[in-house]
Amino acid sequence: MSAAFDSAAFVATLPTLPGIYKFFNATGDLIYVGKAKDLKKRVSTYFQKAHPSPRTTLMVAQIGAAEFSTTRTEADALLLENNLIKSQHPRYNVLFRDDKSYGYILVTGHRYPQIRFYRGVQQKGNSYFGPFPSSWAVRETIGHLQKIFRLRTCDDSVFSHRSRPCLLYQIHRCSGPCVGLIEEGAYKHDVEQARQFLEGKDEVVTSDLMRKMDTAAVELRYEDAAQYRDRIQMLQRIRSGQAVESAGAGDVDIVAAVESQGVWCVALAMVRAGRHLGDRCFFPVNASGSDAASVVEAFLTQHYVQQPVPARIVADTLELEDAAALEEMLAALSEHAVKVISRPIGESRLWVETARHNAAIALAARLAAQATQEARGLALQEFMGADAPIARIECFDISHTMGEAPIASCVVYEKGAMQTSEYRRYNVKDVEPGDDYGAMRYALNVRYRPLAEGQGKVPDLILIDGGKGQLSAARGVMVELGLSDIPMMGVAKGEERKPGLEQLFIAGEEEARRLPPEHPALHLIQQIRDEAHRFAITGHRAKRGKARRASTLEEIDAVGPKRRQQLLAHFGGLQGVMAAGVEDLARVEGISRKLAERIYNALH
Structure with a gap:
């Protein structure tokens, strides 16, 4: 440790309050940021004779100065620590790169609700299901919903101006509510069943479909009975394809970390309403020399500052004391009870083993890709005759x-x-x-x-x-x-x-x-x-x-600024105008049928 830094004097100034502490090297560079529920108790552990890892010993030896800031709560300290790590990139902090927000399935509050992929700020009046760890997982689930419940995916502007059913109706992916091919009550029932499916109530949906199938068969409506049978079979195929499924699982995140050749991979598996929604792997920076507990703790604190916190988190590498501290912190952050399971048994143990296996596969692929890229880089350097690597x-x-x-x-x-x-x-x-x-x-x-x-x-x-x-x-x-x-x-x-x-x-x-x-x-x-x-x-x-879209209407001689404005206002934008038929265009004030035909032909 630097002789210029008096650790005892610094620890003596620390309060027994929550906050963050910062360590700097001899040249004034920030090398580590940490948080604590009790600053004095936490920071004093760094200046004891024994350290938990050689990495910590090396960091402490480089400390030339230190600072601290108190916060109102430990959750506030977590937020401040995360902001500093992401903005300053201290050398000894394990850093997980910011990722895009997760995708959700959106069911709109429309009279005939639309179902679609959504990423962004959630708004009142709509229903959101997720989060899904990848856009592929969202789109796959939407595909299942289309096959089973035949809900519309078109925008409201397109929906309100259709005069005939689209291709999705022809291939049995939509029930055609835009042109009245399904009653409002029947469509709402399909929407409710889709909600139950997304909430993990598969058995309720299956029982209702079986009852309808039996009734249709008794009434000799064999085509309807066959449709209900196909829906039931699709539901069973989806359920059988779930890698993780449990009726009582609720919302759970499973976290596992694997290391090889100094590179760490953290696998996150998401279970919502008892259904496995998919996995995502993360590769942290500055993690070489760390242990699994440090990497997992860094992931949990950085990840859940930005993402919704589930009711349960399974991470078997944490110490009981660390798990309890994370529970308290994440509960304060999310404003609901959070259980961090660090000693999983039974079903939870199987989940962790699956996550660890997925992490090992992803890590092996990553290392193989890195080796390939390194070989390519060396080959390019040799081809160019460069003295140094072409980085x-x-x-x-x-x-x-x-x-x-x-x-x-x-x-x-x-x-x-x-x-x-x-x-x-x-x-x-x-x-x-x-x-x-x-x-x-x-x-x-x-x-x-x-x-x-x-x-x-x-x-x-x-x-x-x-x-x-x-x-x-x-x-x-x-x-x-x-x-x-x-x-x-x-x-x-x-x-x-x-x-x-x-x-x-x-x-x-x-x-x-x-x-x-x-x-x-x-x-x-x-x-x-x-x-x-x-x-x-x-x-x-x-x-x-x-x-081209902006200039399409302008290129029609008979459509001046006033008529363009009327058309765009009536149909809610150019997309609605493009989707409108001749009869729809002729209903706009000032647009004759002859002009409507001219506009339609120009647009198509």
Whole structure:
């Protein structure tokens, strides 16, 4: 421990109150943030002779200064600690990256409720079921609901202006409430059964369907009886496919941590209303040298600051004292009772073993992918003849349709993975339509002008999706900016645009190079180039679609600003106008049938 830091004097100043404490090294860098219910009691444990792990011993040896802040409650300390960890990234704090909010199934409060995927702030009047650990799990469940209960998924604006049933009705995924093909009472009954299904009351739904099937059979309505039979069979298939299912389970999260080669994986399995909704794996940063209990505790505290807390959490690596402290903290945070089970038995034990098995599989895949990426990086370094590893690669692509809505994309590869948070798109301006060279010059000038002024990260390699001409245009920009020392490569598609036949143009070399199709360096180049292309084309399509939608009504000569406003107000937006039939359009004040036909034909 640093001689300049007097640990005894610091501990003497600490109150017996909840709060957070911060440790700094000799140069003033924040290296650790912690929370405590009793600051004096918690911090004093760091300066005892024995430490729980070598990692803690190493951290304590680097402390050069310390600070503390009191809070009203331990839950407030948890929130403050989490904010500091996420914003400051202290070296000795295990950090779990922020993730997107989880998806929910939304059942709207409409007269004929709509069911759909939802992510965001929940609003009164609607019903929300979840959370689901992945969007795939949400969409799979919505698919089940469509097959069994045939609820609508269309937006209200589309629903209110349909004159005939859509394709989903034709394939028996919707009962057609938009055109009155099902009575309101019958539709509401289907909605209620879907709610019961989502609440885990499968047996109630199955019993009701069996009763209806028997009644239909007795009344010789065999087609109806067959439909009820199919629904029952689908329910049974879904129930049999559940990896975790328990009628009395309620809402439970199962957490397990696995380590290999210094890398940790935390698996989270979600059970809601007794049904397993899926799993998600997390890979923390700064976790090397930690033990399982520390990693799991870091996950629980950081995860539940942002996500709903279930009634039970199963995590078998925690000490009883730590589990009790987490119960109190999470209960205060969520405002309901929380049970943290650290010694699971029976069914809970099986859940943990399953979660640990899933974590081990995900970790093995992660390590294999890292090894592959490392091999590709080394191969690229050798191919380029670089003295140091090529750690950061930025790749550019241009996308447009015959010069319309040009978009330039920049994607970033660093630390062996695509860094999606650093992706950027650029709306190309003041460039002739179809001028790819000009668009490339514009994108690089916008991207690297701040770098020329001393701001931003310097890439080890810049990839340009294009041949010698695009590379030359890009190189000219870098020379003007005084950044000509950054290596650049143009990636031109080969004969018949077949992967593996790419021509590689290195800035400063006259002739193109080629790599064998199986070469690891080429695979890395292709991976980054393809991601830049995907990112550019999705941005271009969105921009093009927006421009075309906005100008569609304006291009109809007989529809002036006033009529456009009337149409949009009547149908609730352009999507409603697009979905309207001729009869619907003719009902708008000032729109004759002849004009309605003209508008319909123009829009379709």
